[in-house]
Structures are given as C-alpha cells and as structure tokens.
Amino acid sequence: LTTLATTISTTHPSFLEFQSTLATCCPTLRAHQVSKASRFVQIAIDAVHKHFVRWCNASLLPAALLSETPLATAVACVVLKEDLPHTIAIDFVSEVHGRTFNTQVFHEFLLSKVPGTTEFPAMVMHVAEMIRNGDLDPRDMDNDNYRGYKDYLYYRYLPLASQTQFVEAGVKEAKNVSPTDRSEQLRSAYAVARSARIHSIGDLRTLKSTERIEALLKSALLHNEEHEALRATNEDYNERVEAIAKSMREEHFRQSRVEKLKQDALVKVHKNKKENVLQKKVGVDRTHTMEGLFPYGKLNKRLHFDALKIELLFRGCTAEEDNCHQR
Numbered sequence: 001l002t003t004l005a006t007t008i009s010t011t012h013p014s015f016l017e018f019q020s021t022l023a024t025c026c027p028t029l030r031a032h033q034v035s036k037a038s039r040f041v042q043i044a045i046d047a048v049h050k051h052f053v054r055w056c057n058a059s060l061l062p063a064a065l066l067s068e069t070p071l072a073t074a075v076a077c078v079v080l081k082e083d084l085p086h087t088i089a090i091d092f093v094s095e096v097h098g099r100t101f102n103t104q105v106f107h108e109f110l111l112s113k114v115p116g117t118t119e120f121p122a123m124v125m126h127v128a129e130m131i132r133n134g135d136l137d138p139r140d141m142d143n144d145n146y147r148g149y150k151d152y153l154y155y156r157y158l159p160l161a162s163q164t165q166f167v168e169a170g171v172k173e174a175k176n177v178s179p180t181d182r183s184e185q186l187r188s189a190y191a192v193a194r195s196a197r198i199h200s201i202g203d204l205r206t207l208k209s210t211e212r213i214e215a216l217l218k219s220a221l222l223h224n225e226e227h228e229a230l231r232a233t234n235e236d237y238n239e240r241v242e243a244i245a246k247s248m249r250e251e252h253f254r255q256s257r258v259e260k261l262k263q264d265a266l267v268k269v270h271k272n273k274k275e276n277v278l279q280k281k282v283g284v285d286r287t288h289t290m291e292g293l294f295p296y297g298k299l300n301k302r303l304h305f306d307a308l309k310i311e312l313l314f315r316g317c318t319a320e321e322d323n324c325h326q327r
Contacts, residue, residue, distance in 0.1 A: 018037065021033075022034070049113070052113060053113065053256075054253050056110075056113045056114045056115070056118075057114075057118065058118055058119060058120045058121070058124075059247075060157075061075065061078070061079070061110075061114065061118075061120075062075075062079065062120065062121075062124045062127075062128075062153070062156070062157055063157035065079075065124075065127060065128065065131060065138060065153060065157075066138045066139065066153055066154075066157060067096075067139075068092075068094055068095070068096060068139065069131075069137055069139070070088050070089060070092040070101070070103050071092070071094070071101065071103070071106065072131050072138065072139075073085065073088055073103075073131055073132060074088070074103050074106050074107040074110065075110065075128075076127075076128035076129070076131040076132045077107060077128075077132060078107065078110040078111055078114055079120050079124060079125065079128040080125065080128050080129065080132060081116070082132070084103060084104060084107045085132065087134075088103050089103065090102060090103060090104055091103075123149070123152055126149070127149050127152070127153060130149065136149060136150070138150055138153050184252070184254045185248050185249055185252045185254065188248055188252065189248050
C-alpha cells in the first residue's frame with residue numbers, strides 16, 4: 001500500500017489501465033481523479049496502521065519469528081533493536097503470501113510501530129539472536145537442532161487459532177459468538193473456546209448436523225474434565241489460567257482502544273467541529289424541541305388536561321370549561 005501511495009501517479013504496473021484512462025482526461029479532471037485514488041489508498045493505509053497496533057507488543061510480535069527466514073530476520077532485528085543485516089535480500093519473494101516483500105521497508109515499518117521501550121522475554125531475545133545470526137530456522141520441522149527453542153515458539157505463539165481464517169469460519173457457523181448485546185471480552189473468550197472444539201473434532205463440514213452437535217458436546221466435556229484435573233494438581237496451570245483470564249478482562253485490547261479514544265477526546269474537546277456548508281447557506285430548521293414546544297398530537301386528556309388548565313390559568317384565562325376545551 002505504501003508503494004502504491006507513492007507511485008499511483010506514475011506507470012506502476014497495477015495502474016496501467018488507470019493511467020490510460022487518465023490520459024484521455026483534461027488536466028483538471030486528471031488531477032481530481034489522481035487525488036481521489038490517492039485518498040482511497042491512504043484510507044487503506046490508515047486502517048492497516050490502526051489495526052496493526054495490537055501486534056506491536058511483547059506478547060504477540062514474537063509470533064512473527066515463525067515467518068519465512070528473511071521476514072523472521074527483520075522481526076528479530078526489531079526485537080533486538082538493530083539494523084537489518086546486509087546479507088538479507090532487499091526484495092524477497094514470499095511463497096506463503098504470494099508476493100514480493102521489500103524487507104528494508106518492512107523492517108522500518110515495524111520499527112516505527114513497536115515502542116522503543118518494549119521489553120521482550122529473555123527466551124525471545126535469545127531466539128531472535130539465533131535467527132539474526134542464521135543459526136535457527138523455526139520453519140524447519142525436520143531439524144532437531146535447537147528443538148527446545150522451537151518448541152518454545154510453537155508452544156507460546158502458535159495457539160493463536162482464534163485469529164485465523166479457518167477458525168473464524170467455524171465461529172460464524174456457531175452463531176454464538178457475537179450477538180449485538182454481548183461484550184467484546186466475552187466474544188474473545190467464546191472464540192478461543194470454539195477454536196479448541198474445532199481442533200479436537202476435525203473438520204466440521206464432513207459431519208451431519210446431529211453428529212456435529214454430539215461431537216462438540218463430547219469434546220467440551222472431555223476438555224472440561226482435563227481442565228478440572230489440571231486445576232486440581234498443577235499450580236503452574238492455575239497461574240496460566242489466571243493470566244489468560246486477566247488478559248481477557250483488565251488487559252483486553254479493548255481497554256487500550258478505549259483509553260486512546262479518551263485521550264483523543266481530551267485533545268479535541270476544545271476544538272470546534274467544521275461548520276456545515278449547507279447549514280451556513282440556508283440555516284437550520286428549528287424544531288419544536290429546540291423551541292421548547294410540545295407536539296399537539298402527543299397530548300391526551302388523561303395525562304395532560306390538568307396541566308393544561310394550570311397553564312391556561314397562569315396565562316390569564318378563566319377556569320370555565322368553555323375556555324379549557326377538552327380536545
């Protein structure tokens with residue numbers, strides 16, 4: 001997106017048809033169309049930056065160390081707060097993503113988003129050093145060297161199944177995760193629990209409806225029995241459960257978003273909104289509510305007639321029935 005934003009007005013391969021269309025426009029219209037296209041790309045870039053923030057912390061960024069070697073090296077250098085080694089190719093063709101990455105731009109993007117004060121666990125720092133030095137390839141499943149470090153990465157960062165596409169499909173199928181009146185924290189908890197059910201019973205689409213329900217119930221019971229057994233015998237497991245529960249409540253990403261909105265509101269509280277151009281020309285229609293009036297059609301005898309008599313008497317009318325017509 002960043003590349004497109006800087007080359008949208010040139011002969012970029014993605015814009016050949018766009019450029020040929022612009023060539024037929026007058027200079028004024030051409031400038032307008034380029035400005036509009038640039039705005040669309042900028043909105044996409046802003047969305048990426050907004051949603052990428054949640055990955056730029058010590059708890060999630062090390063998951064990227066499981067990427068392909070050039071990208072993992074760029075992430076390792078960010079973790080170590082170092083420059084990208086000269087041995088890494090600038091243009092890397094990713095088989096996983098099906099596109100070419102500029103590793104230098106990727107590294108600079110991560111550096112700009114990860115706070116300089118971020119502290120990573122000692123094991124993550126050690127793994128990052130080995131990846132940076134070329135001693136470890138986390139994606140090499142057949143090599144038993146450094147098995148402990150790779151197991152650490154797999155155990156710690158691979159169980160992010162609720163953030164992947166295949167689990168999202170299963171969650172939507174359940175239709176039980178995101179009703180409009182359910183909190184975001186509870187949605188996250190349900191998504192994680194649902195992902196565990198899917199992994200334990202295989203592909204749901206191969207099962208009939210009754211078989212799917214039965215498999216889900218059996219899976220839930222089995223996981224609950226294992227959970228209760230570990231809670232009763234394993235103190236480390238209890239600490240892990242408490243940490244996860246805390247991350248679902250007080251440390252949920254929603255909290256940081258709310259705090260950011262509060263800070264933005266405090267910054268903008270004394271800044272007036274831009275005046276509406278149409279209102280400036282024709283003015284604003286003042287409704288009965290703005291004038292302090294009450295719609296006549298909303299009045300009824302049972303609720304408002306006595307108050308109406310008091311109002312009329314206050315205005316100098318007599319108390320005769322004729323002057324206080326019941327309609």
